[in-house]
Amino acid sequence: NAGVMQNPRHLVRRRGQEARLRCSPMKGHSHVYWYRQLPEEGLKFMVYLQKENIIDESGMPKERFSAEFPKEGPSILRIQQVVRGDSAAYFCASSPLTGNQNTGELFFGEGSRLTVL
Amino acid sequence: AQKITQTQPGMFVQEKEAVTLDCTYDTSDQSYGLFWYKQPSSGEMIFLIYQGSYDEQNATEGRYSLNFQKARKSANLVISASQLGDSAMYFCAMREDTGGFKTIFGAGTRLFVKA
Numbered sequence: 001n002a003g004v005m006q007n008p009r010h011l012v013r014r015r016g017q018e019a020r021l022r023c024s025p026m027k028g029h030s031h032v033y034w035y036r037q038l039p040e041e042g043l044k045f046m047v048y049l050q051k052e053n054i055i056d057e058s059g060m061p062k063e064r065f066s067a068e069f070p071k072e073g074p075s076i077l078r079i080q081q082v083v084r085g086d087s088a089a090y091f092c093a094s095s096p097l098t099g100n101q102n103t104g105e106l107f108f109g110e111g112s113r114l115t116v117l
Numbered sequence: 118a119q120k121i122t123q124t125q126p127g128m129f130v131q132e133k134e135a136v137t138l139d140c141t142y143d144t145s146d147q148s149y150g151l152f153w154y155k156q157p158s159s160g161e162m163i164f165l166i167y168q169g170s171y172d173e174q175n176a177t178e179g180r181y182s183l184n185f186q187k188a189r190k191s192a193n194l195v196i197s198a199s200q201l202g203d204s205a206m207y208f209c210a211m212r213e214d215t216g217g218f219k220t221i222f223g224a225g226t227r228l229f230v231k232a
Contacts, residue, residue, distance in 0.1 A: 033220065042208055042224040043162075056219050091162065095218070103169070104150050104212050106220055108162035 002027065005074075006092050006109035014117050019079040019086070021112045025094030031055075032075040033106060034067055035091045043091060049075060082116045089113045120144075121211055121223035129229045130199045137184070138194040138226045140209030146170075148214035151192040153183065156206040156225070165207075168192060196228075204230045 005024040013019050025032050030051055035043040045059040049069035060067065064082075069075040079086055090113075093106035120143040130136035142151065153165040168176045168183045176183040184193040196203055206227050212220040 031218070035222070043222040045219060045221050048219055058219075089160065093162075093220075103152075103167040104214075104218060104220070105152065105164050105167060106162075106210075107164075108154075110161050 004029075004092055004094050004107050004109035006090075006112050008112060009110060010113050010115070012115045012117060013082050015083055016081050019082050019114055019116075021077040021079075021090050021092075021114070022074040023077070023092030023094075023109060024074040025092075026096070026107050029094035029096050029107070031095040032069050033093045033095070034075075034077050035093065037089045037091060037111075039088075046077070079114075082114070084116045087114055087116045121209055121221055123209055123223035123226050125226045126224075127227045127229065129231060130196075131231050132201060133198055135195060135197045136199055136228065138196070138207050138209075138228065140192045140194065140223060142190050142192060142209070142211045144190075144211065144213055146213040146215055150212045150214070151183065151185070152210040152212070152220070153181070153192075153194045154208045154210060154222075155203075156208065157202075158205070162208075166194070199230045201230050201232060204228060 032049045034046040037043050047060050047067045048056040064080045066078045089111045091111045092109045122141045149170045151168045155163045166176050166178045166181045166183050168185045175185050180197045182195045206225045208225045209223040
């Protein structure tokens, strides 16, 4: 019973390079969320996706960041031309939301820690 | 707009004693969910407890209980009989049930359990 799988767990990039973070939700979950966590801070909402749809991207920076959740394959958070300020832990979570049938609890991956040199 | 406030950056508690972690929220929705998550030093996020806005009784899960005061918009976490393994960051979170089910988190409270 695999949980939410994120990879890579650790990623090092130089300024100006691209970072791609992947997230495979739990089996049967069709909702994916991405959060960013800076050291000693809380989780900041970035984007909420369903298969092939971006539902809410109000937390995504307007430039350089994009996310997708294709019909097949994992969700991907892409950061172009990374800067030092992008260094953070990026958490993916999935949910089996089906109306009122459950709590909507988020199931988290272990996070991907991006370091920009 | 949604907002979650945790006013205690850090808390100390003696082992075996109870501790309350504060959380207040702001929403105009009538239907919402409130959550607490634990993040130990290893970094993973662990779900602890859930309270629905229409639930009349406070949620309990083992040593965790949620003191839900709807009129005050507070959802404090009570940990009874603290253990050394409870030392961690604790995050309060809220999900509104209209407009997309987005879940937002508070800034967190770091709990230190003393032997």
